[in-house]
Amino acid sequence: MNRQLKLLEYALAGLTRRKGKNVALLLVYAFTIAALGSVLFLTDALRSEARQTLDHAPEMVVQRISAGRHELIPRSYATTIAQLPGVRQATPRVWGYYYDALVRANFTLMGVTEPETQIKDLQGQLPAADNECAVGIGIADIFGATIGDSLVLVDAHGKNRVFAISGIFSAHSALLTHDLILMPEPALRAFFNLDPTVATDIAVSIANPREITTLAKKVRYHLPDTRPISRSEILHTYDSIFNWRSGMMFAVSVAALIAFCILAWDKATGISADEKREIGILKAVGWNTGDVMAIKFWEGLILSLSAFLIGTIAAWLHVFVLGAPALTPILKGWSVLFPPFSLQPVTDPYQILVLAFLTIAPYLACTLIPAWKTAVTAPEQAMRS
Amino acid sequence: MWRARLYLTATLCGILTLTALLMTGQQPNDSADKQQLVAAFGLTDLALFSEARYTRHPSQADLFTAFQDSPGAIDHFPSGSLVVPIPGSRTRSITVLKGER
Numbered sequence: 001m002n003r004q005l006k007l008l009e010y011a012l013a014g015l016t017r018r019k020g021k022n023v024a025l026l027l028v029y030a031f032t033i034a035a036l037g038s039v040l041f042l043t044d045a046l047r048s049e050a051r052q053t054l055d056h057a058p059e060m061v062v063q064r065i066s067a068g069r070h071e072l073i074p075r076s077y078a079t080t081i082a083q084l085p086g087v088r089q090a091t092p093r094v095w096g097y098y099y100d101a102l103v104r105a106n107f108t109l110m111g112v113t114e115p116e117t118q119i120k121d122l123q124g125q126l127p128a129a130d131n132e133c134a135v136g137i138g139i140a141d142i143f144g145a146t147i148g149d150s151l152v153l154v155d156a157h158g159k160n161r162v163f164a165i166s167g168i169f170s171a172h173s174a175l176l177t178h179d180l181i182l183m184p185e186p187a188l189r190a191f192f193n194l195d196p197t198v199a200t201d202i203a204v205s206i207a208n209p210r211e212i213t214t215l216a217k218k219v220r221y222h223l224p225d226t227r228p229i230s231r232s233e234i235l236h237t238y239d240s241i242f243n244w245r246s247g248m249m250f251a252v253s254v255a256a257l258i259a260f261c262i263l264a265w266d267k268a269t270g271i272s273a274d275e276k277r278e279i280g281i282l283k284a285v286g287w288n289t290g291d292v293m294a295i296k297f298w299e300g301l302i303l304s305l306s307a308f309l310i311g312t313i314a315a316w317l318h319v320f321v322l323g324a325p326a327l328t329p330i331l332k333g334w335s336v337l338f339p340p341f342s343l344q345p346v347t348d349p350y351q352i353l354v355l356a357f358l359t360i361a362p363y364l365a366c367t368l369i370p371a372w373k374t375a376v377t378a379p380e381q382a383m384r385s
Numbered sequence: 386m387w388r389a390r391l392y393l394t395a396t397l398c399g400i401l402t403l404t405a406l407l408m409t410g411q412q413p414n415d416s417a418d419k420q421q422l423v424a425a426f427g428l429t430d431l432a433l434f435s436e437a438r439y440t441r442h443p444s445q446a447d448l449f450t451a452f453q454d455s456p457g458a459i460d461h462f463p464s465g466s467l468v469v470p471i472p473g474s475r476t477r478s479i480t481v482l483k484g485e486r
Contacts, residue, residue: 005386005389006386006389008388008389008392008393009386009388009389012388012389012392013388016388046431046433049416049431050431052416052419052420053416053419053420053422053423053431054423054428054429054430054431055420056420056421056423056424057423057424057427057428057429058427058429061427061429061445063445070445091427093427097438097441105435106435106436106437106438106441107435108432108435108441108442110426112426117421117425119421119422119425120418120421121418121419121421121422136432138432169422172418172419173418173419173422174432175419175431175432175433176419176422176423176428176431176432177422177428177432178432178435179432179435179441180432182426201445203427229429229444229445233444234429234430234444237443237444238431238443238444241443302392305396306396306399309396309399309400309402309403310399312403313399313402313403313406316403316406316407331433331434336435336436337432337435338433338435339432339433344416345406345407345409347407349407352407
C-alpha cells in the first residue's frame, strides 16, 4: 500500500513537471467526455420521459390507410372495433395540424370532450363553448397571450375564427403540450371542415394488455385498410429515436470519438524523448520494468480518471442544470416552437460504466504500450534515444 | 506524500459528487400530472419537433411513403435526420410472384 502511494506520489510529481502539456491534455480529454456524456444524459432523460408519460397513451391507435397514406377513418369502424371481444372502448378522435403563417409555426389541434377529472397541469378551464380553446405554454408565449385573450386562426374556408383562450397548460407539461391547441370536437370539425362521419383515427382501450397483439391482428382481419399502432410500438419508437444508433447520438458521438481517437493515437504513437530518457535513467538506477509500468499506469489513470470525473460532472450540469444549451440547436432544427427542458435527471448506470470503459481503458492502453516498449529496451539505448 | 494524499482526496470527492448527482434522478418523480394529461387526451407523442407532421408525431407516421412521411428519409427538415426508422420496419411489403407479369 505504502509502496503504491509512493509510486503515485512519483507519478504526480512527473505530471507536475510537464504541467502545461498535461493540463491541456486533461482539458481536451474532459471536453470530449463532456460532449459524449451530454448526449448520453439528454437522450437517456428524453427516453425515460417518453417511457414514463407515454406509458399512459391509448393501448392501440387505429389509422386508416388509403393509397399508401394516412386517411380519415369512418366513425363506423369504431363500432366494428368496439364489438371485438376484449375491447373496452373505441373512441374516434379528431386532430390535425395548422400552420400559422404569421409566426411560421406548426400547431397541433385536437378535439376534446370534457374529461371526467380536473386536469392538474391546466391553468384555467378546458374549452366548453365552440369559440373557446386551451393552449400550450409555447403558443401562449409566442402570441404573448393569457387566459381570456383571443386567438385568431384561419379555418378551412379561409375565414378568420376567433377563439377565447379558456386555459393554458403549465410549463411543467411543455414537453407534451407546447404546440397543442385543444378545442371542442364539433368546433374542430367545423374548423377543418370535416364530415361528421369521419375521424382522424380511433383510440382503442383494451382491458388486458396481453391481448393487444391479438386484437391488432383481428382489427387488420376485419378492417384490412387499417393500420393498428400499439402502445408498445409508440414506446419503441422513442426508444429507437434516442438510442445509441440514433441520428443525434451518432453524429455527436462519432465527432467526439474521432477527437478522442486522435488524442489517443497521438499518445500511442510514441512517448517523448524526455519521457524515454526518464525511463532509461530509472532503469539505470535499478528500477525494474514492473516499477516503470506501475508509474506509467498511475500517470494514465490519474489523467483519464480525472478527465472522466470532470467531463461527466460537467455533462450532468450542462444537461440538467443549464438545460443542454449546446445540444438544443441540434434538436431544435427548424422548429419555431421548441419546448424548454426541465428533464428528470435519469441516468442509466450501465451506460455510465460503458462511457467510463470506452474512455479510460483505451487511454490507459495507449499510455502503457509505448512505455512498455521503452522499458524493455536497454537503459543506455533508452537514454540515448 | 502530500500530492498523493491530495489527489486521492480530490478523486474520492469527485466520485462521491458524481454518484450523488447520478442518484438524484433515481428517486420517483412527479410525472403523475403528465400521465393524467396523456391518459385524458390520448396523447401519443412528445412535442419535441414541431416542424413536420412525421417529426411531431413519429409514432403515428407511416413508414412506407417514400421521401416524405418516413422518419429517416431524405428531406429538408433537420430533425428528419435525427429521427431514425424503427428497426425492422423495412420489411418487404410487395411480394413479387416469379413468372407472372
